[in-house]
Amino acid sequence: MHKKQIVLGVVLPGVPDLQDKCVQRITEQLGTKIGIDDAHSIEGDENRPNKLCIHFDPSILSLTDVRDITRRAGARLEARYGHAVRRIGAMHASKASAIESRLGRLDGVLEVVVSPGGTLRVEYDRQLISVDKIEDAVGEWSKQPGEKSDDHTGHSHEDEGHEKDHDHAGHGHAHGGIFGPRSELIFAVLCGVFLLAGWLLEMVTGATDWLPLVCYGAAYLFGGYYTVAEAIEKIRAGKFEIDFLMIVAAAGAATLGAWAEGALLLFLFSIGHALEGFAMGRAKRAIKALSELAPRTARVRRDGQKLEVAVEELRVGDIAIVKPDERLPADGFVVRGETSIDQAPITGESAPVDKLPVADRESAAADPEGVASDHRVFAGTINQAGAIEVQVTKTSAENTLARVVTMVNEAETRTSPTQKFTKRFERYFVPAVITTVVLLLFAPLVLDEAFSDSFYRAMAVLVAASPCALAIATPSAVLSGVARAARGGVLVKGGGPLESLGRLDAIAFDKTGTLTEGKPRMTDVRPADGVSKEELLRIAIAVEDLSKHPLAKAVVRDGKAKLGTERDGLSKAANLKSITGRGVQAEVDGRPVFIGKDELFSEVDGPSLPYPIRSTVESLESEGRTTMIVRYADRYLGVIGLMDTPRKAAKRTISRLRKLGIKRMIMISGDNQQVADAVAKAVGIDEARGDLMPEDKVDEIKKLNSDAGVAMVGDGVNDAPAMASASVGIAMGAAGSDVALETADVALMADNLDHLPLAIGLSRATRRIIRQNLWMSLGMVAFLVPATIFGLNIGPAVALHEGSTLVVVFNALRLLAYASPSTDGS
Structure with missing residues (x-):
């Protein structure tokens, strides 16, 4: 059995990462081909792209056959499956749910998520549906009643089979009706005005009986206009939600002659609905402001x-x-x-x-x-x-700002664990409520009361038990948290990482470039006996000049400075090869050069490490130096010592994280243990793990994950495998780095550790807000259901129900004003 690795970007050029479902599809398709035993994906890093690994039988298929089969399969997937991410305007959670359900019923739509913030993510089968048909459906369903239908929701453009609409929002909510974007709020206010007028006319002695009824009828018209429209939308989507329940309850009140109570119900519901939309729009505008930063x-x-x-x-x-x-x-x-x-x-x-x-x-x-x-x-x-x-x-379309805006919008469509829980809860809760309401309609069979009283009570329970606040509890908090983070230079990819980060009590840090400056300096040049410093430096500079590693750059920069006027005689190296986790090899004047750790020289051919060289290495490492041994052909030229200084912000960041409740912080490094210990002590970290190969870092993260969840902080490039293994991967200095933006769950755009406490603190605050919202929404339902069963009227029930929804939303909006923990030196 042979193996063949093919770069993912060659097979599926439109697929950005290994989480895309098309990766699973192609591995499944390849696994069914005769001669192919297995196919799976391999995650890459800065130097190695994501790949597909194919195990095949060479007696059945040649390498050319495997390559052709894979590329044909990729081309078929690219031609068939499309992905779109687009903006359709902020809306209520109930409306987002309705659009999601209706789109999901379209033949050819495979997966769809609509966030209340107004972001749509859809995956579809091009053989069954076109993107134009999806646009038409979204453009029609996302309109407010009374809005003209010729305003669509932005522009799509194909990106190698995976579509992303980077346009901001078209006009999904731009007109809103005859009074513009505030039509719903104006209608709600008019409902209240006519309700008040009807009530005052009833109080006036001698007033004509039909005048109050006309006022109540007008209140019903204005209060029920948007509610009926959304109820019809949801019924067409196969959902019976709060809007439908309110209409039934209001109609029931009118049937019983309780026009004032029905009008009050519609007024409170419509004003609550309008204010909820206004509050959600505020959070959305905080994100939209990002997209308007660039000049035209x-x-x-x-x-x-x-x-x-x-x-x-x-x-x-x-x-x-x-x-x-x-x-x-x-x-x-x-x-x-x-x-x-x-x-x-x-x-x-x-x-x-x-x-x-x-x-x-x-x-x-x-x-x-x-x-x-x-x-x-x-x-x-x-x-x-x-x-x-x-x-x-x-x-x-490719700059950092555009990518951040796109990723923030995509983050809204990624459901968090709590959102998944609430959806599961609603799936069982709503049928239970409907069953309870039906049973209450039969109360006259066992109680001595009129059917009208039982019907009224059933309507009140319908209103009280609707999980409206529960539906908006988590999305409003996630949206506000993501928006606040983006404003502070922290990109959080959805509710999942936001919640997970707030729950963790352990963080692992990479050393180089994360806790240290990543700009090491050459501190020691120790030539072997009979070797000059100039020769040692010339050979080291020649080889390291071919590398982009921070240590290599330090050797070249400081080495040339030490040589001074003698650098004109520098040798030229060629054929640089990296020996992962050990060092490098190259050729100078046709002879091999090895530069690296002492472990390297026990693995390559040639003379073993002399005792004086080993002694020098141990002496330098005991002082916290990173060492590089240089061997030219069979001659050991000496040892170079480097030191990477801790960041000024590292110590105060560690202190602030402890105050935020992070109990365990570990540093992992490829450097020797003495260097790791020295840096850890300098920044205030208790645990340091040194001498780790890249795969060892992954193993360490997995061990920490087995005890409790752990976040991994690194540069998002060299640390990609370890970050992928952590519960949450946090990349520093992600601005302008495509790899860091793609691989991390959380990206600190600045190369500044001071922003890490903001990310941790905000995630903890978001998690607290979500918990508060859940308790508030579920607690209100738990109170109102028995209260209405035992006689609480519809009016107070609606006031409390809608009040809890608004409290939940405005509680979430507090996150927009979240202040980062103190940045003093404490």
């Missing part, structure tokens, strides 16, 4: 001329001119001018960041993600001090 036009220098173009027309390589107090139109790096930039809209950093031009444009353009942070800029940030010129590295 940009000044560029092309072919020696200055032009003003739409940001959508910017091309990679363009030179954009940005004046003071202007927002940057694109991601890129500074090529001329010096300035300070307010990056708070993207990274959440409170202080402006100084920016300088790059020294080498060509090398920066070849590796834009490798450009240092003091040269990189992002779309939507604000230029403050001086005029600058920026070379564009990403188009408007």
Whole structure:
């Protein structure tokens, strides 16, 4: 049995990650082919992309056959299955549920999620339904009654088989009716006005009997207009929810002659409905504000001329001119001018960041993600001090701001564990309520009371038992939490990570670049006997100049500085190969060079490590140095010692996390144990695990996960496997890093540890709010159901029911004002 690995992006170019269902589909399809024994996915990292691994019988299939079969299967999936993420405007949870159900019934729609915040995610089969048909259905169902039907919900564009609508929202809720977007609120107020007028006329002695009835009828019309419309929508979707129950109860009250009570019921329900929508819209606007940060036009220098173009027309390589107090139109790096930039809209950093031009444009353009942070800029940030010129590295659809907006919108459609619980609860609770109401209608058979009294009581129970507050309890908190996090430079991918992070009491940190600056410096150059420092440095610099590892960059930078004027004689290396977790090898002047840990030299051919070299390594490591042994052919040239200093924010961050309730914090590192212990002690962490290979880090995370959930904090690139194994993966410095944005559950956009307590504290606050909302909504139902059975009238029941819904929503909105824990040095 042989194996063949194929890069996932080649087979399914539109699939961003391994969680996509198309990955499961293709592995299942390949598993059914004769000659293929098994197919599964392999998660990659910065250097290795996601792949499909195919086990096949070479006596039946050749490598070419396997490759062709896989690509054909991928092409069929890409041609057949589409994905769309789009905005349709904020709405009530009940309406979102109705649209979700109706879309789910369309032939060809495989999965659909609609959030109350107004984001739709749908997966569909292109052979059975087109995206235009889905757009038409969504555009019609997301309209308010009275809204014109020629306003659709934005624009879709194909992205290699997986669609994402990055447009913000079309007009799903833009008109709302004859009075514009506030029509529902105005109708509710008119309902209240006519209810009050009818009640006052009833109180006036000698008033004509029909005048109050006319006023109550008008109150019914205005109070029931939107309620009836949504009830009809849900009935067509096969759902009997709160709107339907309210209409039945109001109609029942009118049948019994209790017009005032029926009008009061509709007034309280419609005003509650309108205010709930207003509150949810406020949370949604906090997210929508992100998408409006980038300017609409940009000044560029092309072919020696200055032009003003739409940001959508910017091309990679363009030179954009940005004046003071202007927002940057694109991601890129500074090529001329010096300035300070307010990056708070993207990274959440409170202080402006100084920016300088790059020294080498060509090398920066070849590796834009490798450009240092003091040269990189992002779309939507604000230029403050001086005029600058920026070379564009990403188009408007691919820049960091666009990706954040898209991911925040997608996060709304990812259900949290609590949302799944409430849906399961409603599935059993609603039939139980209907059964109870039907039984109450037969009360006259066992009680001495009129049918009208039993009917009234049954209507009151219908109103009281509707789980309206329960339906909105979790989505409102998640939406507010995600919006607040995004404003603070923290990207949280949905309610699941938000809740999980708030529940955990253990965090694992990667060392290099997370707890330390990630900018090590060369501290020691210890040549072997008979070897000069110059020779040791020349060989080390030649090899490490081919690597992008932080330690390699430190060797090159500091080594050249130590050589001074003698660097003109530097050798040239070739054929660099990384030996994972051990070091590197290359060739200089046709002879092999090995640089790495002492373990490396017990695994490669050649003379064993001499005692003096081993003694030097042990001495340096006892002082907290990271060591690199250099061997040229069969000669050991010596040892280089480096030190990566802890971040200034590390110690105070650890202290603040302890105050937030994180009981256990562990540092994991590939460095030797002495170095790990030294750094851990400096930042205040009790446990440090050193000498870990990448697979060892995964094993450590799994051990911690077996005791209790654990979050893993890293850079989202080299730590991707360990982060994927953790309950929650947190990537630092994710702004501009595609890999970090894709792999992490939570992304700290700034390369700043101070933002971690915000993420943890906000997640804990969100979890508290969710618990409060659940207790409040379930508690109100538990009180109202027996209270209405034993005689509580519909009016008070509706007031308490709608009041609890509003309290739940406004309680969730408190998260928008969440303040990060103190950033002092305590």
